[in-house]
Amino acid sequence: MxxxxxxxxxxxxxxxxxxxxxxxxxxxxxxxxxxxxPEEAREALKKACTSGSSKYGPTSGLMELRELIASKEIAHSNSITAKNVLVTGGATEGIMAIYQVLLDPGDEVLVPDPGFVLYAPDATLVGARPIPYALREESDFMPNMSELQELVTPKTKAIVVNSPSNPTGAVISKEVFGGLLDLARDRRMMIISDEVYEDFVYDSKHFTFAGDLDVSIVVSSFSKSLAVPGWRIGYLMANEELLNELSKMQYYLLACPATPIQQAVTAALPYKxxxxxxxxxxxxxxxxxxxxxxxxxxxxxxxxxxxxxxxxxxxxxxxxxxxxxxxxxxxxxxxxxxxxxxxxxxxxxxxxxxxxxxxxxxxxxxxxxxxxxxx
Ligand SMILES: Cc1ncc(COP(=O)(O)O)c(C=O)c1O
Incomplete structure (x- = not known):
């Protein structure tokens, strides 16, 4: 059954x-x-609920929100536009959309161990094989580049990177960041960079893959950064070609992100x-x-x-x-x-x-x- x-x-x-x-x-x-x-988010949601915004919206998200996100990301890459942004039903749906778009049955995806609970099961759900890569405490929970090299096979399509990390709290260093980009370019695989904790860095610096969309897809969320996990809203950034595929896929997973929630986030984002x-x-x-x-x-x-x-x-x-x-x-x-x-x-x-x-x-x-x- x-x-x-x-x-x-x-x-x-x-x-x-x-x-x-x-x-x-x-x-x-x-x-x-x-x-x-933030107060602004709650007020904007009340307004959105009373002003009749209860219709389906565009599959990729409201253009106003996509443009606003792109304008904030300009700091990382001056070529990011709304066409690189897909508003999602949270990172959870975003990650599934990425796996659906990148992975065929039998493909391999490298996932951190320990790593967030979605990365391996989502691979199983699309018929792909999750291949764990070790994050060891004695190496400050950083990936080991030579071990990663060994794990890559002709079937490896992508590697999931999560910095800052859930559950370890580790933040990748500049060297690891550069090493991952080199590896992805050399071995022709995509980096799926889950950056939902990008705003929660205490005594180091966050390196984002948003400036490297030729080999990366960035996963972001408002669940943590605006404290709205129950609103189920986040976004992905990808190159235009992949973004169009992801948007097509999102239709089958979600139809479109919730309209009033997007309006509230649009109003609240300037206060983030x-x-x-x-x-x-x-x-x-x-x-x-x-x-x-x-x-x-x-x-x-x-x-x-x-x-x-x-x-x-x-x-x-x-x-x-x-x-x-x-x-x-x-x-x-x-x-x-x-x-x-x-x-x-x-x-x-x-x-x-x-x-x-x-x-x-x-x-x-x-x-x-x-x-x-x-x-
Ligand atoms: C690393 C990581 N990625 C993704 C998610 C899912 O986030 P969302 O609420 O946007 O679906 C979480 C939630 O805890 C998380 O810790």
Whole structure:
């Protein structure tokens, strides 16, 4: 009855723990900001809902929004225009549209391990093979260029890069950025660059692939940057030829992005930088607090992540991360098991610090007592 490809993908390990947790649990599990979206976004959405904008819009998104996005991206490449921008139903739909357009059954796509939960299952869903590439803690979770070279075969069509990374928080260096571009050009494959955390970089610099659309497709989202994950809106940037294919594909996946939501984002986008400037110092303080508390738990060690909003500690208990996350959830704190992000995520937990400092302190205290009890 159910297709093989549907049976071949498991439910997301992040959602499983979230859904088993009791009501009132401290949520350090989901990657969503606890801030309200900017006032301008909320006001614009109210207006869009009352002014009759309930019709289908263009498949690629409203031209006004595409132009606005392109004008902001000009800083990275002066050749980006609205024709390089596709408004999507969030990065989730955008990534599926890219896979549908780039990958044939049997093709290979290199995906980070540990890496975000969509990259490998989405490949399975289009009949392609996800080939994990290792991100090791001892190398600051940076890809190893010679290992990548070895993994490329004639079937490799693309590599997924996610910087700042979910779950590790790592931000790629200039050298890695350049190395990935060289690799993609030499071996004739596309970089699918998931940059949804581009605005959450604390003590390093974000390198975007938006200036290299000859070999890259950039995935962006408003879920994080405007704190609107439930609005389901984001965008892709690609060269014109690919963008037309992606737009054609989007029709079959989504028809078009939601019109009132696009109008609200168009009104709010000019205020994004101000919003980020307000919340980033708060996120930075939370980041430091969470990492310092985690490092006080015996057997836990956690690097200070440079970007995104996750801490990804390693632990030395002899217990799979899923069982540990379940025990912690039973004690009232939601986290994500490292195994949800790939084989190399095992023996790690992922905690989101997009939560109040009070929740972070109380939550990590609970984690400490669960670990003490288990040890
Ligand atoms: C790395 C990464 N990519 C994509 C997404 C999906 O974003 P969206 O809400 O725009 O679908 C997430 C959400 O957490 C993410 O962490």
């Amino acid at each position: 159910v297709s093989k490809r549907s049976m071949d993908v498991r439910p997301s390990g992040i959602r499983e723990i979230f859904e088993m947790a009791a009501e009132g649990a401290i949520n350090l599990g989901l990657g969503e900001l606890d801030f309200d979206p 930088d101000k919003f980020i400037a307000r919340i980033l110092p708060i996120m930075d303080a939370r980041r430091r607090r969470m990492v310092s508390l985690l490092n006080k738990i015996p057997g836990f060690s956690c690097m200070l992540p440079s970007g995104a909003f996750y801490a990804f500690p390693r632990y030395d208990l002899d217990m799979p991360s899923r069982e540990l996350a379940e025990a912690i959830a039973r004690a009232g704190v939601i986290s994500s098991p490292g195994s949800a992000f790939g084989l190399l995520g095992e023996r790690h937990l992922r905690f989101s610090y997009a939560a109040s400092e009070d929740d972070i302190s109380r939550g990590i205290e609970v984690v400490g007592s669960v670990v003490e009890h288990l040890a």
